[in-house]
Amino acid sequence: MSTSFNYPDAVSIVEVGPRDxxxxxxxPLATEDKVALVEGLVAAxxxxxxxxxxxxxxxxxxxxxxGDVFQQIKRAPDVTYAALTPNLKGFERAMEANASEVAVFAxxxxxxxxxxxxxxxxxxxxxxxxxxxxxxxxxxxVRGYVSCVLGCPYEGQIEPPAVLAVSQALLDMGCYxxxxxxxxGTGTPGSMDRLLETLVPTLSARRLALxxxxxxxxxxxxxxxxxxxxxxxxxxSVAGLGGCPYAAGASGNVATxxxxxxxxxxxxxxxxxxxxxxxxxxxxxxxxxxxxxxAVAKARS
Amino acid sequence: MSTSFNYPDAVSIVEVGPRDxxxxxxxPLATEDKVALVEGLVAAxxxxxxxxxxxxxxxxxxxxxxGDVFQQIKRAPDVTYAALTPNLKGFERAMEANASEVAVFAxxxxxxxxxxxxxxxxxxxxxxxxxxxxxxxxxxxVRGYVSCVLGCPYEGQIEPPAVLAVSQALLDMGCYxxxxxxxxGTGTPGSMDRLLETLVPTLSARRLALxxxxxxxxxxxxxxxxxxxxxxxxxxSVAGLGGCPYAAGASGNVATxxxxxxxxxxxxxxxxxxxxxxxxxxxxxxxxxxxxxxAVAKARS
Numbered sequence: 001m002s003t004s005f006n007y008p009d010a011v012s013i014v015e016v017g018p019r020d021x022x023x024x025x026x027x028p029l030a031t032e033d034k035v036a037l038v039e040g041l042v043a044a045x046x047x048x049x050x051x052x053x054x055x056x057x058x059x060x061x062x063x064x065x066x067g068d069v070f071q072q073i074k075r076a077p078d079v080t081y082a083a084l085t086p087n088l089k090g091f092e093r094a095m096e097a098n099a100s101e102v103a104v105f106a107x108x109x110x111x112x113x114x115x116x117x118x119x120x121x122x123x124x125x126x127x128x129x130x131x132x133x134x135x136x137x138x139x140x141x142v143r144g145y146v147s148c149v150l151g152c153p154y155e156g157q158i159e160p161p162a163v164l165a166v167s168q169a170l171l172d173m174g175c176y177x178x179x180x181x182x183x184x185g186t187g188t189p190g191s192m193d194r195l196l197e198t199l200v201p202t203l204s205a206r207r208l209a210l211x212x213x214x215x216x217x218x219x220x221x222x223x224x225x226x227x228x229x230x231x232x233x234x235x236x237s238v239a240g241l242g243g244c245p246y247a248a249g250a251s252g253n254v255a256t257x258x259x260x261x262x263x264x265x266x267x268x269x270x271x272x273x274x275x276x277x278x279x280x281x282x283x284x285x286x287x288x289x290x291x292x293x294x295a296v297a298k299a300r301s
Numbered sequence: 302m303s304t305s306f307n308y309p310d311a312v313s314i315v316e317v318g319p320r321d322x323x324x325x326x327x328x329p330l331a332t333e334d335k336v337a338l339v340e341g342l343v344a345a346x347x348x349x350x351x352x353x354x355x356x357x358x359x360x361x362x363x364x365x366x367x368g369d370v371f372q373q374i375k376r377a378p379d380v381t382y383a384a385l386t387p388n389l390k391g392f393e394r395a396m397e398a399n400a401s402e403v404a405v406f407a408x409x410x411x412x413x414x415x416x417x418x419x420x421x422x423x424x425x426x427x428x429x430x431x432x433x434x435x436x437x438x439x440x441x442x443v444r445g446y447v448s449c450v451l452g453c454p455y456e457g458q459i460e461p462p463a464v465l466a467v468s469q470a471l472l473d474m475g476c477y478x479x480x481x482x483x484x485x486g487t488g489t490p491g492s493m494d495r496l497l498e499t500l501v502p503t504l505s506a507r508r509l510a511l512x513x514x515x516x517x518x519x520x521x522x523x524x525x526x527x528x529x530x531x532x533x534x535x536x537x538s539v540a541g542l543g544g545c546p547y548a549a550g551a552s553g554n555v556a557t558x559x560x561x562x563x564x565x566x567x568x569x570x571x572x573x574x575x576x577x578x579x580x581x582x583x584x585x586x587x588x589x590x591x592x593x594x595x596a597v598a599k600a601r602s
């Protein structure tokens with residue numbers, strides 16, 4: 001059996017640690033430590049860093065200082081410093097903070113949408129219209145997240161047509177890319193393969209990214225399936241920030257170190273210096289008082 | 302890009318926890334607990350359990366009671382209870398203990414062979430000749446292990462021709478199958494693909510098994526590559542027994558729970574009841590006073 005894929009020469013890593021990661025950590029990180037984290041990640045070669053979120057701080061106090069983080073970071077050229085913006089107010093704050101681009105989010109599961117953002121999937125899409133309009137006027141790119149693409153804590157398995165519908169809606173309203181989130185990490189190469197067999201022919205691999213959680217240890221295998229489908233944009237989080245694996249329903253993001261190690265081993269360029277990245281993760285974990293969730297970082301310690 | 306592989310309908314799991322796993326645990330397990338472990342694994346549906354090792358107890362004290370384990374287990378029909386036998390004396394003890402089959406081992410790295418078994422690769426192969434002869438006379442099947450197929454702690458990367466040579470030698474001398482061990486877990490889908498591109502056309506996938514360690518988090522992705530090359534025999538260890546991930550140079554076996562979860566998600570039959578398997582792993586970890594290394598078991602806790 002031949003396995004000669006046309007693997008890509010290069011993959012872009014979307015580093016989500018400073019936002020998606022820290023938002024789901026119980027321990028807070030000081031603003032200056034967040035700034036050091038973002039700058040360290042960029043120095044290690046990451047070209048896209050989700051830097052913060054402009055949401056109501058009553059909902060997500062961990063991100064209350066995102067404006068300060070954006071103001072204080074020393075920026076490198078050609079690096080994308082992105083912000084999550086749930087509504088027009090958030091978008092305006094992101095623009096004041098000089099975010100390079102913004103992101104909106106929807107779910108592929110109706111129950112998850114209702115419980116997580118208090119509205120239906122359709123309503124959530126409609127709510128983002130003002131953000132999309134304002135971003136278009138400002139000439140700012142918008143990324144779309146879809147959560148629960150392979151499983152939902154309330155509904156169990158999610159079928160590909162549901163993911164296709166919401167992904168198509170986000171692209172139609174102006175998102176340049178949709179990041180497919182296996183939010184609870186229950187996906188396998190089987191369900192990922194079925195999902196991408198449905199999505200890629202319609203939406204095209206170049207408009208899709210994968211956002212895998214490693215709760216069930218499946219993330220790298222699922223990402224490998226994505227690469228085999230032609231996907232070249234991978235979300236990951238330094239040190240696997242974003243969920244304690246020892247808690248019930250744990251849902252840590254796949255560790256950037258582990259993704260980079262795999263891609264390097266496959267001869268795929270990421271632009272990332274793995275040793276420098278491991279140091280950045282180690283330093284952040286020390287400040288958080290938690291253990292890294294990167295297998296590579298553990299093995300190299 | 303099409304990814305429609307002819308994945309197998311079924312995969313045989315070779316459970317190595319009671320031997321390869323426990324041999325590399327610092328805490329000892331009482332004989333009665335080993336017996337319970339083996340019986341529990343079989344009750345969970347595993348059809349092949351590496352039950353013990355007949356080596357000099359001065360070298361590996363953890364396996365000193367393997368004869369007792371073999372004597373005390375209640376056996377199920379059609380289950381293989383295998384033993385590692387480094388020499389003729391070990392083989393004779395394995396036969397006294399009524400082992401279903403035996404295994405011998407060599408390395409793909411000359412330095413590892415020298416430091417681990419105190420002889421060259423060629424000498425190690427020659428030393429197994431009496432075992433092979435005795436096994437043939439007794440009508441007992443012999444499995445071959447090759448360690449360091451993707452990396453060596455002393456030599457770094459190992460090239461496929463070296464693995465091909467030692468694997469071919471083991472098959473030529475009568476092993477029915479060679480298990481390819483990524484002993485230090487540094488392999489990636491890149492190096493695994495290159496290895497199997499060399500080995501499979503010559504040796505055939507049906508005579509190869511994969512034995513992956515998850516030290517760098519790559520095991521499931523590497524196993525996926527193996528399945529795509531037609532391999533249907535996978536070694537794994539319940540709870541990832543066999544190496545603490547928090548120690549330097551950690552080298553835990555891939556957890557059987559995580560392999561089974563992936564295969565089930567791909568619609569590939571293993572005959573294993575995952576819930577029962579998780580319970581067996583949990584019980585064993587409790588006795589060992591260590592944490593499970595199975596992501597699936599952690600997520601389900």
